Amino acid sequence: MTQMTLGKALNAGLRQAMQDDDKVVLMGEDIGTLGGVFRITDGLLDEFGAKRVIDTPLAESGIVGTAVGLAFRGYRPVIEIQFDGFIYPAFDQIVSQVAKLHYRTQGRVKMPITIRVPWAGGIGAAEHHSESPEAYFVHTAGLRVIAVSDPQDAYRCLRQAIASDDPVLFFEPKRLYHHKGEVDLEAPLADAPPMGLARVVRAGTDATIITYGAMVRTALDAAAAAEDEGISLEVIDLRSLSPVDYETVSASVRRTGRVVVAHEASREAGVGAEIIASITEFCFEYLEAAPVRVTGHDIPYPPAKLEKFHLPDLDRILDAVDRVMDRPNSLSAAKEAQQ
Amino acid sequence: MSPQNTPIIDTENDLELTERIIAPDGRRMPNPQLDRHVQDIDFDALRDLHRDMVVLRRIDAEGIALQRQGQLGLWAPCNGQEAAQIGTGRALEARDFVFPSYRETGVMYSRGAKPADYVRMWRGEEGAAYDPAELRIAPLQIIIGAQTLHAVGYAMGIRFDEADEVAVTYFGDGATSQGDVNEAMVFAASYGAPVVFVCQNNHWAISEPVGLQSQFPLAGRAPGFGIPSMRVDGNDVLACVAAMRWALDHARSGKGPAYLELVTYRMGPHTTADDPKRYRSDEELEQWRRRDPISRLEAHLRAAGELTDEHLASVQAQADEMAREMRAACLGMITRPAMAVFDRVYAEPHSGLERERDEYAAYLATFEEA
Ligand SMILES: Cc1ncc(C[n+]2csc(CCOP(=O)(O)OP(=O)(O)O)c2C)c(N)n1
Numbered sequence: 001m002t003q004m005t006l007g008k009a010l011n012a013g014l015r016q017a018m019q020d021d022d023k024v025v026l027m028g029e030d031i032g033t034l035g036g037v038f039r040i041t042d043g044l045l046d047e048f049g050a051k052r053v054i055d056t057p058l059a060e061s062g063i064v065g066t067a068v069g070l071a072f073r074g075y076r077p078v079i080e081i082q083f084d085g086f087i088y089p090a091f092d093q094i095v096s097q098v099a100k101l102h103y104r105t106q107g108r109v110k111m112p113i114t115i116r117v118p119w120a121g122g123i124g125a126a127e128h129h130s131e132s133p134e135a136y137f138v139h140t141a142g143l144r145v146i147a148v149s150d151p152q153d154a155y156r157c158l159r160q161a162i163a164s165d166d167p168v169l170f171f172e173p174k175r176l177y178h179h180k181g182e183v184d185l186e187a188p189l190a191d192a193p194p195m196g197l198a199r200v201v202r203a204g205t206d207a208t209i210i211t212y213g214a215m216v217r218t219a220l221d222a223a224a225a226a227e228d229e230g231i232s233l234e235v236i237d238l239r240s241l242s243p244v245d246y247e248t249v250s251a252s253v254r255r256t257g258r259v260v261v262a263h264e265a266s267r268e269a270g271v272g273a274e275i276i277a278s279i280t281e282f283c284f285e286y287l288e289a290a291p292v293r294v295t296g297h298d299i300p301y302p303p304a305k306l307e308k309f310h311l312p313d314l315d316r317i318l319d320a321v322d323r324v325m326d327r328p329n330s331l332s333a334a335k336e337a338q339q
Numbered sequence: 340m341s342p343q344n345t346p347i348i349d350t351e352n353d354l355e356l357t358e359r360i361i362a363p364d365g366r367r368m369p370n371p372q373l374d375r376h377v378q379d380i381d382f383d384a385l386r387d388l389h390r391d392m393v394v395l396r397r398i399d400a401e402g403i404a405l406q407r408q409g410q411l412g413l414w415a416p417c418n419g420q421e422a423a424q425i426g427t428g429r430a431l432e433a434r435d436f437v438f439p440s441y442r443e444t445g446v447m448y449s450r451g452a453k454p455a456d457y458v459r460m461w462r463g464e465e466g467a468a469y470d471p472a473e474l475r476i477a478p479l480q481i482i483i484g485a486q487t488l489h490a491v492g493y494a495m496g497i498r499f500d501e502a503d504e505v506a507v508t509y510f511g512d513g514a515t516s517q518g519d520v521n522e523a524m525v526f527a528a529s530y531g532a533p534v535v536f537v538c539q540n541n542h543w544a545i546s547e548p549v550g551l552q553s554q555f556p557l558a559g560r561a562p563g564f565g566i567p568s569m570r571v572d573g574n575d576v577l578a579c580v581a582a583m584r585w586a587l588d589h590a591r592s593g594k595g596p597a598y599l600e601l602v603t604y605r606m607g608p609h610t611t612a613d614d615p616k617r618y619r620s621d622e623e624l625e626q627w628r629r630r631d632p633i634s635r636l637e638a639h640l641r642a643a644g645e646l647t648d649e650h651l652a653s654v655q656a657q658a659d660e661m662a663r664e665m666r667a668a669c670l671g672m673i674t675r676p677a678m679a680v681f682d683r684v685y686a687e688p689h690s691g692l693e694r695e696r697d698e699y700a701a702y703l704a705t706f707e708e709a
Contacts, residue, residue: 025499051499057529062488062522069438069492069506072477075499089518096482097489104466104478107683141684141692165686196690243691 001184007177009151010040010116012185013158014078018048021076024162027054027063028080028116036080038118038177060090064115068097071111078114078162084171085128087117091136098167099142113167114158119147120214120264122175122311124304131301132265137169138242138274145241146195147171149216151181153239156192163189173214198245200252204234207258207324210249210275212238215262215312222317233321241271249275250282257288258324262312267295289324357602358582359572363630365638372569373581376588380577382645388429388576389636389646390654392421395445396633397658398457401665402444406611410669411461415442419574419606422632423539424509425449426579427601430587431507437476438490438508440483442539446509450474454661455668464672484510484517487536491523494532494596505590506534513544515560516552524564524596531595535586536561538598539573541605546618558600566596573601574632604630677703 004012018024026041032055035042045053056063060081067077081087087094094115101109121130137145144166148154154172161168193199201216202223209219216237223233234252238244253259259279261272272293279291294312302310322329360370360377380388395417402414417424424445431437431449439446444457452474460468460479467478480486490508497504514520515538527534538557542549553560561568567589571582579601586597604627608615640646675682681696 057522057525059518059522059525061519062526065485065488065519065522066492066495066526069489069494070496072436072471072489072493073496073500075496092482093485093488093519097485100466101478102686103682103684105471105683106465106467107686108467108470108472109478110686112686144685144689166689243689245690246694247690 001182003180004151004183005178005180006148006151006154006172007038007040009155009181009183010158010172011042011044012183013155014041014044015047016185017078017159017162018044018052020159021163022052023074024076024078025052025054025070026078026080027056027067029056029058029063029082031055031080037082038174040116040118040172040177041080060086060088061093064090064093064098064113067113068093068101068111071113072109076112076114076162078116080116080118082118083129084117084119084131084133087115087133094137094143094169095140099140102166103142110165111167112162112165114161114170115168116158116170116172118174118177119171120173120175121301121307122214122264124307126304127301130307132263132296134169134171134241135265135270138271142167143242144168144196145171146239147173147213147241148239149173149176149213149237151179151183155183155185156189157195157239159189160192160195164195171213175214176217179217196240196243196245198236198238198240198248200234200248201237202233202235204232204256206232206256207260207321208234208236208249208252208256209260209262209317209321210236210238211262212241213264215264218312218314219262219317222314222321225314226318226321231321231325244275244278246278246282249279253279253283254286257286259287259291260294260317260320260324261291262294262317262320264296264311266298267293268298270295289326292320292323294320357570357572358578359575360577360581361575361635361639363574363635365635365642367639370578370581373578373585376581376584377577380580382640382643385577385636385640386645386650388425388580389633389640390657391425391429391445391449392576392633392636393654394658394661395421395425395448397662398444398448398665401662402457402461403607403611405458405666405669406461411458412463413461414611415444415609416605416607416611417442417444419604419627419631420539420541421445422576422579422636423573423601423603426576427507427537427583427599430580430583432505432587433475434503435475435505435507435587436490436493438486438493438506439476439479440486440510440514441479441481442511443479443509447474447476450476453668454664455672457665458669459672462669462672464674484514484519484523486510487514487520487523488526490534491527491530491532491596494527494534494590495530497533498530503591504533505587506532507537508534509537509539511544512538512540512542512549512557513547513552514538515557524561524566524598527596528565531593533590533593534596535583535590536566536596536598537583538600540600540602543605543609543615543619545609545613556600558598561598566598568598568600570600570602573603574630574635576632576636603632
């Protein structure tokens with residue numbers, strides 16, 4: 001076990017994946033000499049050379065499109081999109097090409113491409129640097145979508161994503177790049193939980209908070225605060241947004257009967273909507289209250305000084321918990337004020 | 340650099356400026372650039388090229404007929420572009436890999452596609468019409484220009500592997516406006532990728548004339564990316580072979596990408612869903628009919644006393660046989676069962692899709708019980 005940041009764990013994961021398989025090549029803007037704007041690819045150019053750590057021209061569609069060609073030839077490209085808000089120029093290559101080639105060719109062509117995305121907000125960044133585009137990709141068949149939340153998991157999931165014969169959108173919460181944790185670099189990958197599984201990061205009995213990415217930490221803080229009030233919250237880190245592990249999710253909901261889904265992305269047709277719709281289908285008779293979403297607002301990501309009003313925080317999560325627990329909350333207060 | 344007068348596109352006169360070996364009337368012209376690439380092509384080889392073009396035209400006609408008879412959802416004709424597709428396709432080595440658009444029926448033919456391969460996708464049976472590894476052709480691409488990047492990525496891989504191969508991508512004049520095609524040229528030049536860009540300028544992108552995409556000859560753009568290019572008479576099959584050999588040699592010898600603009604014409608509609616009468620004149624069509632690639636080669640062969648009616652009849656018989664096989668393959672296709680819609684979305688199990696598949700299977704089972 002080693003203490004390291006999530007960023008360093010990702011770096012270690014990339015290094016290990018490149019050592020394990022010489023068909024793994026990295027592609028992206030500034031990932032070579034600079035080591036990426038977040039230094040996730042730090043040192044890899046020196047170690048593996050320019051044929052495997054490829055500084056690309058500044059063209060996102062070009063990066064993904066050429067990765068498709070490399071995959072045709074048996075390579076396993078790992079792409080870094082410099083920031084979440086810059087993935088849109090590559091949208092067509094991702095959803096029309098990367099996602100569909102396996103299906104179109106009856107499985108004859110594989111697209112084992114990993115698309116790493118420094119992701120989401122909370123770091124006071126400039127415009128277009130804090131977006132949460134995951135729902136676009138969850139909506140697209142043929143892609144897997146992963147969101148990591150701690151160093152150990154990031155290290156293992158990244159290796160699993162690269163080893164997978166399917167294309168993976170790999171979302172890295174940049175708010176947590178400097179977050180430290182224990183990482184076991186030696187444990188065989190085969191022993192790690194598959195990347196498609198959710199995990200219960202905190203057990204509880206009164207309500208379930210379902211979340212992913214940087215919000216896992218916020219949810220854990222909320223659970224700790226709720227405990228002081230005598231409420232026992234279970235927290236689930238989804239890890240995988242496509243597929244969602246509804247076995248773990250449903251088992252928890254059946255135990256607690258109450259659900260809060262929290263994410264940074266906007267609400268309308270977001271991942272939370274999908275999860276709640278599915279929970280309602282799968283465990284309606286176990287629900288004791290209508291599930292509640294805590295999300296970013298349906299607005300463009302606001303300027304940095306305002307992002308704290310956009311991002312769900314501990315208090316907004318607790319307010320939602322009060323709603324599903326039928327305790328006094330913002331909604332009941334509003335109703336009362338109306339009367 | 341001093342400012343230059345940018346030549347404005349002038350289709351009429353431009354055509355005479357393209358590289359050619361056989362003139363529209365069949366006369367052989369000396370071409371110092373191209374001649375040396377086709378010195379080995381004797382009359383036997385020319386007759387082979389002629390046969391290929393005739394068979395291709397027949398395949399194309401059968402595709403249209405099958406669509407009109409309701410057997411295919413759509414067909415994208417290549418009538419008029421036989422020389423461009425056969426000429427370049429025949430210049431390829433077996434080990435090269437092609438990334439085509441939807442119109443490259445002739446390139447498929449030159450790579451040995453089977454009769455069913457031409458129709459399977461247009462009939463709507465499968466997303467890709469053939470096994471890409473077998474034909475060494477990526478699935479036909481519908482998204483304009485997307486395939487050019489795939490070819491460049493593949494060629495980057497060739498370079499990393501130090502393999503003696505070339506990636507080739509085909510696209511139309513309209514595609515040259517797409518970001519992907521321009522990004523592909525940037526990547527190709529930056530990495531010295533062994534890739535050949537083949538732009539078939541057939542003058543129309545559905546209803547839009549080439550002048551709307553570019554005010555400059557398309558081949559003239561490539562040098563701006565650092566890619567040598569050639570503007571070739573795309574209705575002269577010999578010039579197409581020669582130019583493609585030049586481009587392939589260039590890429591194969593480690594000099595990086597090359598670019599061809601094949602100036603040709605789409606004689607029919609864009610697809611079977613199109614009505615070209617709405618946007619182009621009979622005069623224009625007539626002008627291009629006189630440049631027909633097949634008659635041109637026939638005129639050339641005849642003038643040399645190298646074409647007999649007997650030979651023509653045997654070629655026609657071969658073309659008809661191909662059409663028969665294509666029709667039989669099309670009519671004989673068996674649509675896969677309902678559950679096949681779920682197959683191969685992912686390479687590995689995906690619990691969400693599995694749940695959906697099970698639900699649908701259970702739903703279908705209710706009909707069996709009834
Ligand atoms: C990205 C994209 N935009 C629009 C279309 C619709 N479309 C199909 S073919 C076509 C014209 C293409 O013209 P060109 O590139 O010259 O090729 P040609 O069909 O003439 O061979 C258009 C607009 C498409 N398939 N893909």
